[in-house]
Amino acid sequence: MVQFKPWQQNLLLVCFGIFSGLVVFEIALRLVNFSYPKFYIANDVRGRVHRPGAEGWWRSEGEAYIKINRDGLRDIDRQQTKPQNTFRIALLGDSFAAAFQVPQAKTFAAILENKLSQCPKFEGKNVEVINFGVSGYGTAQQLLTLRTSVWSYSPDLVLLTLLTGNDIRNNSKSLEPDKVRPFFVYEADRLVPDFSFRNDPMFQLNQSKEYLRLGHLIARVVDSIGTRKQIKEDLATQAKTLREPGMDEAIYLEPTTPEWQEAWQITEDLLKLIDREIQEKNAEFWVVTLSNSPQVHPNPAIRQQYRQRWGIQDLFYPDRRIKKIGDRAGFPVLNLAPLFQKYADRNRTFFHGFKNTALGIGHWNETGHALAGETMAKRLCAEFEPNAAQNAF
Structure with a gap:
């Protein structure tokens, strides 16, 4: 012994x-059922997805009680088999579509669904906008979402929302710092998926589905401290300079480096690939470019300072470029940022930012979501009802 x-x-x-x-x-x-909600789980195709059934408060930016439905969508429960007399839209996007910052009913997806139901084209029909948006997604993950999740819902239209501020970079393996995600790379001038992230130790760590509640408590304390520190030290500066972590000033300039040139080419080819696959399913494809905070700040002088600081001639360069891609490929593109800027100048309205962060930066607030949802609905309704086009905006 x-x-x-x-x-x-x-x-x-x-x-x-x-x-x-x-x-x-x-x-x-x-x-006591304490939890600091874990909204994401690892996925060996898309890197990460929403954890089905997860729910809890989101307060780090804005405030909303988040519920992830049984299929892993930030949406109400939907049946996969499309009901008769129903027009379905599948919404692809990133954190602007997932919209954790605002209540479900205030998201542009919910507003779009409600407004389209009032469109004469859909009188007597049920309209559903099913939200497949996940924070951090680029076009590559949206294509993989289309392939793995969307078609079982039989959508009539696929609406891809594109945030030019980081989506182009997200699509480039050489530019994107977050490597725990799938990419598409060229092999003999053909885009093929690259799933090498599966070998990343961080991805393997995130695959654990069971976790201690004590870990929740620690995460909450750390997150709270980090958030307070960020608010104190960073947010005021970000609001003044319009520089945000994770957003790229290079997106407003004609690309001159091989990395940025390839990032744009990958994005264009991904959009064309998505369009082709949607056409094969006899559905429609639309792209909507969203707004970056420097594009729509309600103070023109601050926008001008931002442009001068970075040598930017046109804040809408990336939006116009995506529009040209759509024109060449034959799918519609709606650019929201120019419309938002006009509205902001006219009404001195902030579309980005919250009381618990700072106005003028970050994600859309309820005002931003409301204008986005209403504008998309008017444009789609006008498309289906040509005679209404003159009143679209």
Whole structure:
């Protein structure tokens, strides 16, 4: 029998006491149903997806109670088999589409669904806008979402929302810092998926589906501290300069480096590939470019300072370029940013930002979502009812 020295016995007792305390604390957290919601799980095709059934408060930017439905969508529950007399739109996008910052009913997806239901074209029909948006997604992940998840819902129209501020970069393996995601790369001038992220240790760590509630508590404390620090040190500067983490000034300039030239080419080819696959399913394809905060800040002087600082001639360069891609390929593109800028100048309205962060930066607030949803609905309704086109905006 092993004989422990007194100091070893004391150390074992201390370790046992700490372990026992943690176990009791974990049990207590589970009994009171404490959780800091884990909204994402790893996925070996798309990198990460929403965790079905996850729910909880989102307060780091804006405030909303988030519910992920049984199919992993930030949406109400939908049946996959399309009901009769129903027009379905599948919405692809990133965090602007997922819209954790605002309540479900205030998202542009919900507003679009409601407004389209009032369109004469759909009188007597049910309209559904099913939200497949996931934070951080680029066009590559949206194509993979289309292939793996969308078609089981039999949509009539696929609406892809594109955030020029980072979606172009997201599509480039050489430019995108987050490598735990799928990319598309060229092999003999043909785009093929690259799933090498599956070998990344961070992805393998994220595959764990079971986690301690104590970990929730630690994550909440760390996140809270980080958020307060960011608000204190960074947000005021970001609002003044319109520089945001994760957004690219290079997107407003004609690309001169091989990396940015390839990023644009990949994006164009991905959009064409999505369009082709949608046509094969006899559905329609639309692209909507969203707004970046420097494009639609309601103070023209701040926008001008931003342009001068980065040598930008045209804040709408990326939007116009996506529009030209659509014109060449034959799919419609709606550019929201120019419309938002006119509205902001006329009404001195902030579309980006929240009281608990800063106005003028970040994601769309309720005002931004409302104008986006209404504008998309008017444009789509006008497309279906040509005589209404003159009143579209």
